[in-house]
Amino acid sequence: METSIDGKTKMPKIAKVKNKMPAPVQITAEQLLREAKERELELVPPPPKQKISDPEELADYRMRKRKAFEDNIRKNRSVMTNWIKYAQWEESQKELQRARSVWERALDVDHRNITVWLKYAEMEMKNRQINHARNIWDRAVTILPRANQFWYKYTYMEEMLGNIAGCRQAFERWMEWEPEEQAWHSYINFELRYKELDRARAIYERYILSDISEIIVKNWIKYARFEEKNSYINSARTIYERAVQFFGDENADENLFLAFAKFEEGQKEHDRARVLYKYALDHLPKERCNEIYKQYTVHEKKFGSRTTIEDVIVSKRRFHYEEQKRHWRRYIYLWIKYALFEELQAEDMERTREVYRTALSIIPHKCFSFAKVWLLFAKFEIRQKNLTAARKIMGTAIGRCPKNKMFRGYIELELQLREFDRCRILYEKFLEFNPQNCTTWMKYAELETILGDIDRARAIFMLAVNQPQLDMPEVLWKSFIDFEIEQEEYDRTRALYNQLLTRTQHVKVWISYAKFERGTEEEDAVEKARSVYRRANQQLQNSMEKEERLMLLEAWQEFEMECGDSETQKAVKQAYASESEEEKKGSNRGRNEAASQPNIKLMALAKLWKKDQSTVKENLEEKSDQDNDNKDDKEPEGDEMDKDDGETVTANISKL
DSSP, X not given: OEEXXXXXXXXXXXXXOSOOSOOSSOOOHHHHXXXXXXXXXXXXXXXXXXXXXXXXXXXXXXXXXXXXXXXXXXXXXXXXXXXXXXXXXXXXXXXXXXXXXXXXXXXXXXXXXXXXXXXXXXXXXXXXXXXXXXXXXXXXXXXXXXXXXXXXXXXXXXHHXXXXXXXXXXXXXXXXXXXXXXXXXXXXXXXXXXXXXXXXXXXXXXXXTSGGGTTOHHHHHHHHHHHHHTTOHHHHHHHHHHHHHHHTTTSOOHHHHHHHHXXXXXXXXXXXXXXXXXXXXXXSOGGGOHHHHHHHHHHHHHHOOHHHHHHHHHHHHHHHHHHHHTTHHHHHHHXXXXXXXHHHTSOOHHHHHHHHHHHHHHSOTTTOOOHHHHHHHHHHHHHTTOHHHHHHHHHHHHHHSOOHHHHHHHHHHHHHTTXXXXXXXXXXXXXHHOTTOHHHHHHHHHHHHHXXXXXXXXXXXXXXXXXXXXXXXXHHHHHHHHHHHHTTOHHHXXXXXXXXXXXXXXXXXXXXHHHHHHHSOSTTXXXXXXXXXXXXXXXXXXXXXXXXXXXXXXXXHHHHHHHOOHXXXXXXXHHHHHHHHHHHHHHHHHHHHHHHOTHHHHHHHHHHHHHXXXXXXXXXXXXXXXXXXXXXXXXXXXXXXXXXXXXXXHHHXXXX
C-alpha cells in the first residue's frame, strides 16, 4: 500500500487482464518437478576415495563402521539383515572373533532363523575352522531337528572331510527323527558309495517298517530292485512276497503286483508271473485292474499258448460283464416292460405269457429271486380269468424261493378273491417259514377278527406271545391287549397284563395297566387302578432304575389329582418328593464314585456288552433275512434308469 502526502492510504491499482484466453501451453506440477530435475545445477559429487595409510586411520575407519552397524541394530534388533551384514563385514576384516560374537548375538535374538545358522557355519567352513563349524552344525540340528538343510550340510561336510564314521553318526541321529523319504535315500546312497551293502540293506529294512513308509508301496519296490540290482534274486523275491503279505487285500496296490510280475518275467519264471496276474485280478477291485489286464495280455502274447491267451481274453470280457451285472434290476424291468407292452399295446396274451416264463427261467432263483415278476405274472393270469394258473404260479414261487413279499402278495390276492380258507392256509405256511415276524401274527389275528372268529383270533395271539423269538414283541403284546379291550374281556386283559409283568417290570407296562383299570366302567375302577400303582411302587422301590420310579410316581400323582382325595394326594406327593431327594443325592454320590473309580462303569458296560452279544447276533441274522426278503422291493440308489422303470411299470399296471 502507498501513503500520500496528506497521510491517506491509497489502494493499489488492479491490473486489467487484456487476454483471458487459456495459454497454449499449460503448466502442471509434474512439468515443474521434471524441469527442476532436468535443470538441476547442483550435482552432488561422489565421495572421495579414501586410502588408509597407517593403523590409526584403519582403527578410525573400523570404529566408524562399527558405530554405524551398532546404530542400525539398536534401531531394530529383529532385522536379521543388519546382523548378517555386520558379521560379514567383520569377517572381511579378518576379525573372526568379533564376527563370531556378532553371530552369537544374532542367535540370541532369533535362534530359529535358519539363514543365520547357515551363514554362521559357512563362515567357519570358509575359514577352515572345522571344529567350530562342527559345533555349530551340532547345535543347529539339536535346536531345529526338522530343518533338513542343516542335516544335508552337516553330512556333506563330514563326507568331504573324509570323516565317514562321523557322517554315518550324523545320519543315524537324523534317522531317529523319521524324516521324509529323500533323507532315507540319501543315507542309503551314502552307504552304497562306500560299497556297504549290508548297511544299506539294514537301512531299507528300517525304512519300510517306519511309520512314514507304512502305506508307500514304491519303497518296497525300490528295496526289491536294490536286491535285484546287486544279484540277490532270492532276497528280492522274498521282499516282494513280504510286501504282498504286509499290505494284504485291503491296502493292496496294482503297482506292487505289476513290479512283482515284471521281476518274475525277467527271471524267466513265466508260471509265477501268470499266477501273480491271476491273484491280482482276483483280489483287487475291478476298477483298478485295467493296467493289470493290459500287462497280463502282453505277457501271454509273448510267452503264453493259444489256450492261455484265450483265457485272458475271456476273463477280460467276464470283468466287463460282471461290472454290468451290478445293474441287474434294470434288466428285470426291461422284461417287465416288455411283457406289459405285449399285453397292453400288442394285445398278444400268449406272447405276454411267454415273456413272463422266459424272464422267470433266466433268474437264478437259488441265488436270488424277484418277487415282483412272480406277482405280475399271477395278476396277469387273473386278468385272463385263469385263476388256477395264477395259483399255480404263486405256489411254485413259494415252493422254489419263499420270501415275505411273495407270501404277502399271494395272501392279498386271495383276500381280494374272498378265499378266506386259502388265506388261513397261506398264513399258516407263512408262519412256518418265518415265525419271528410279529406283523404276520397280527395280520392273521386281524383277519380272524374281521371274519368274526374271536376264539380263533385269541388262539393265534396266544401262540404268538409264546414264541421263543420275536422281532417286535412289545408291538405284539400291545395288539393282543387292545384286542381283548375291544372285546370288553377285562378279566382276560388283566391276565395278559399280569403275564406280561412276569416277563418284564418296565414302568410303561405298569402305567398302561393302571390306565386300563381307570378306563374300565366298573364301580371300583379307581381303587383297582390305585392298587396297580401301589403294586408297581413296591416292585420298583428296590430297583436300580430310580428314573423309572419317578416316572411312575409322576403318573400316580396325576391320577390322584384327578381321582383321589387330599390324603392320597398328600401321600403320593411326599413319596415323590422323597424319591426326588434320593435321586439328587444318588446322582451326586455316583458322580463322586465315578471320579474316584473311573474304571467301574467301563467294566460294567463291558460285561453288559458281552452278555448281549448272542442276542444282538441273533437279531442281526433275523434282520438280514428280512432285508434279503425286501431287497427286490427297493431300487438301487443313484440309478435313475431303474427308478424311471419302476415308475413306468407302476403307471402301466394302474391302467389295467
